[in-house]
Amino acid sequence: MTTSSTPSAPASAPAPAASASPVRRALRAGTDWFLAPVPLARVAAFRVLIYAFVVLDVLWIRTSVVPHGYVPDLYRPTWLARAVHLPALTPLQGEILLWSLLAACVAGIAAVVAGRLQRTTGVLVALGFWVWMLNSQGYGYISHDHLALMVAVTVLPTAGLTRLRDHTPSQAAGWALRAIQLAVVATYFGSAVLKWMRSGSPAGWANSAVFVWAIMRRGSPLIRWTLEYPWLLILGQWGLYLIELLSPVVLWLRGRWLYVAISTFLFFHLATFLSLGIHFLPTVVCWAAFLPLEKLPFLRARAPR
Template sequence: MTSWLTEAVPRGRVAAFRTLIYLFVAADLVVFTPWVRTRASVPGELYQPLLVGRILPLPTPTPALVAVIFWALLLLALLAATGRAPRLLGWSVCALYLEWMIIAMSYGKVDHDRFGLLVALAVLPTAGRARHGDTTRTEAGGWALRVTQIAVICTYFLAAWAKLRFGGLDWLTGSVLARAIIRRGTDFADLIAQVPYLLIVAQFGIVAFELFSPVVFLLPARWRGAMVGFFYSFHAVTIATITISFAPHLAAMTSFLPLERVRPLVWARRLAGHRGPAEEDAGPHPDDVDTVPAQPSVAVPPSAAGRTPVVDQAPVVGRPVGP
């Protein structure tokens, strides 16, 4: 079990995942959850903090507090995306984003798509330093990615458990998707809704998919990648029908992917027609092995075995040849 939890991965994968997660945090502040800043204008008596907010305890949001958290988190997330000071910046981003989410979710609605992202922010500082393109393997980084993967799958499995716990079998045979389509459906969803019993079949399929999602850990690497691709396709259909993106969950789910192969800076240099000094010193990247020409081998005749090789030397210019 320990070897599975700490399965070593390339440091380049950890570096790419770290950059992606911290850039997503910055994007989340300005694209996905800018509405959190409006919580500062809500009367304080409406603030009902989550359990963690009551245990710590955390202050009631004020305009000054929300503004400080927003700008500090935005700046630190961008700095953390560079990979510098991974522990100091990582723990700072984790603490500030947790407080940002507590403020967001303490007014009556809690989104479960943030769980994997919060776990990723909590474990990334423990992965240590990692450089893009580094092929050396790290168990600490492997543990960080594995724990994030477990959180992603728990999001699915526990969502199915909640459906059956609170909705029972009626969730499977009820009008859950029909109500979602009426509230926020697209034209594509309207076409699907016209097919008899298709929404009921889809509800059975959703619960089955979520309950069996842990199977991904039992599959060989090739099939695991295919199943993760199915996860992403499921969310693509969700966006296309009822416009729910689960963007934080999708960002955390990249922990399953071989992100070390995604090197946009290297690709940009190739498009520009040159290679950077660091890349030239390092030689060909492992992904480029197939493009390196092999050196032809020279066959030595059996009759030449054991003889001293004779080297033909060309005369040196400006130097007399002969006695």
């Protein structure tokens, strides 16, 4: 006796995967943008540049730490210095910090060349430079041109081991450079926001006489003639205000347009230095985080892996 079997029902097809929500897609796009890999050689070259500049900075630009030791009563620490209980340094402590920081920078450059101990030397540079700057800024002057540089020494150790001729893509290297790029842009955008807040209106600063005041106070012969043309100074203030306000656009530019934007900011700083004697070198150096440094002739020897 045979039993008839009814054909089994076909297996149901798997339900199509639900499309990711807009929030998840946005988060994924943001993560991909922030962690976009870059060649390790780019970070290696940038490390050498930054550590060499820190030497220049403590010997020529922010040289006030040792002299501050003779007037500790004037020390008014910033909120971060208060949070870590950083006291006023004595002249001897300032000298020790100076030479320790210089040695750490030289060791950091040597570590990039040798391809070892880069995290250790990078952390030493970061700690020394932060203590140096917190003391420097605790005597009544905050130099916002150092924002990107301080971020740079902080995040560079996270990139790990890099070599000058290693073009292997790395997300850690990409994250470090992207953080520095954001700090560069924040320097300008934050300045525009403060201009807006302190003047009380979007156009208050741009229509003020701040350029007249600056030129009368410290203007060189190259710029003093503009005092006879107030409309030209107002136009210049509007131009500066707008490029600062639009500075975040630089983060999404590529190729020729990126180089045009960088050249615009560097030309502004050159003009400011020639006309008012004000340089912005710590930020100018950090603009190199936007550049493909691995394409320099002496960094092309090894092919990507």
